[in-house]
Amino acid sequence: MITSGLVNVFTHDVTRALAFYAGDLGLSETFRTPTTGVPEHVELSAGGFVLALSSAEAARRVHGMDVQVGAAAMSLVFWVDDLDVIYGELTDRGVPGVTEPHDTGNDNRNAVVRDPDGTLVELVAKRSRLNDVG
Incomplete structure (x- = not known):
């Protein structure tokens, strides 16, 4: 029986990816390994959603997985309160739109x-919620 799960995003630079997901998007770090030095795997939480960032090199070394970093075979979707504000803040910081x-x-x-x-x-907000807030 499955008891929980997460989405694992592979990267060549966990620290850089962490700066985006924790720094720019504000997800909370809940786990990392190794605990000191450069991490190879970090887990973040957004409500009940768990996102893992894992080194592509570690995936090959530890699990024998040949992963394709950044392939657009999927997208991550995050629900946000004010889409226009968040999108503007991200792109102002140089995040590619x-x-x-x-x-x-x-x-x-x-x-x-x-x-x-x-x-x-992908960032998503309910228009009706935006109208209620504004």
Whole structure:
């Protein structure tokens, strides 16, 4: 029986990816290994969602996995409170924007950026919530 899970994003530079996910996006670090020095694996929390950042080199060395860093076969999706503000803050800090904030179906407002390795990161907010706040 499966008891929990996480999404593991592979990177060539865990420290750089951590600066984006913890620094720019504000996810909370919950675990890292090794505990000192340059990490090879870090887990972060966003509500009940767990995101792991793992070194592609460690994946090959430890698990024999040949991973493709930054391949756009998936995207990470994070729900946010104020999409336009967050997108502006990220792109002002040099995070590459892919799609500017735009209205989509299901009362959503979406935007897409790329993490330092090129992984697509989609940001989503409910338009009705934005109207209630503004």
